[in-house]
Amino acid sequence: MTTIGQPLDRSAVPSTPPNFRWLRQIGGTLLLLAFLALLWEGAKAFARANNYALEIGGLTISLSNFNNEQLPHLGDIARAFAEPAGRGAPPLYQFLFSQAMFTLWEAVRGFAIGGVFGFALAVLFTYSGLMQRGCLPFVVASQTVPILAIAPMVVIWMSRAGARDWAVPMIAAYLTFFPVVIYTLRGLTSVPPTALELMQTYAANGRAILFKLRLPNALPQIFTALKLSATASVVGAIIGELPSGSQDGLGIAVLDFARYYNQSPPRLWATIATAGLLGIAFFGAVSIAERLIVRWRAEESD
């Protein structure tokens, strides 16, 4: 018999084991990190060899930004993590870890508030063209106002309202709701016309269309937004801490170590590295959730 039209089981076709992809990904990241480290230390070595000044055609360019004050050795930054954070204090990494957890808790609350609010707005805009035309410009405009300008206002409002603990999360939410609105709206409305007509042939109600068609259709885009929001919420929390009068958090640590920069430059750099790692970790957590939930996507055959 002919095999045309016979079941074709593509899953039986051997493909590269997924671990290889992981390995390649990790390998690529390590390679990039090694390259950046080389660049960092190379620039420092070059500057020192030239006595931190370069003469080109009678013009002297200062390379003092590459000295150990301004740009510590990577090894010194790594070592700073293990050294005490202050006289008689536990090691810096312990201190930074607890500050990072404090900031993360603010960021997570902001992420949740911004995510829920952004999602609700997107659903509202999907069903009301009037609301979309009327409000979407303000949503966009809200992001042109610098967060640093708004943060003190939010701190004052939330303190007056007796919810001081929520000031920083609200500032983080301000940054996170925007991508969620934009991407979710696009996901909910970019439904193929025939997919919608199919629902009509079943005389499906609006609820079924939202939950069985629009929402699953939007999920990949929602996760794109959540990944952006995850890193934005960490940035928002750190910036929000600056005017908040808080005692804790990575933002406060940045302020403190900047004030005492001359005593120990690597500490500030260690704090900056911690902030970066925190953002990456949150991003990674959302990516894992995406992998678990958006499972239907065809594996790239690369």
Next chain:
Amino acid sequence: MTAIISIQNLNKVFRAKDGVSVHALENINLTIKQGEFVSLIGPSGCGKSTLLRIIADLIQPTNGTITVNGKTPSKARQDRDYGFVFQAPTLYEWRTVLKNVELPLEIMKFSKTEREARAREMLRLVELGDFAGKYPWQLSGGMQQRVSIARALAFQPGILLMDEPFGALDEMTRERMNNELLRIWTSLPEMTVIFVTHSISEAVYLSDRVVVMSPRPGRIAEIIDIDLPRPRGAQTRDLDDFFHLSSRLRHSLREGVGAND
């Protein structure tokens, strides 16, 4: 036999924003009896899809009367009297094959056990029982279209509306699918099928009657009775009558186009 679909003096004019209007259907009169297999054939743009979509209440006629199961198309749609098979499979990529077939049953509030039992039965009917757990992208185009047929049949509608369901398939697969469709239709004797196609042999092979349409404006040029014996199979295509009916259909299509040029 009772008339399941009755169309009188039906017109459809599309008015574009630039003011140019298209007379997609002009004075359509058509009655379809219960259990009939009727094909709509005609050149591209003659209004086949438009007619099918009016029957399905996906678009409204400009004027004329139409009843489906003795009701307005809107009421028939609300009562879920028909299943619709689109030209593209239109499966939901986030659902497995089984869950895709269950979709109409979920919306119609069938119990979980009944949903699964019926969906599995329909998948067996289209010979995809082993693929229940796969996602649509893991299936070939022909298999996806079979899933969409299983989905349309899952809630056992009395009417099956099909818009060029096999248009994208190669000739061999298409003939296989034709046989499967006839087998399913025979096993559900009450079911009426309205089938849009571009293929003359497909129309003759499947149908009780073929409605030949001509374009600009879209109208019914002729309705041809196909009195070939059933059950039909490979031997049907070798009958003299099969050739005669095919060539008659071909002439009718040619005239329909020529009359307006």
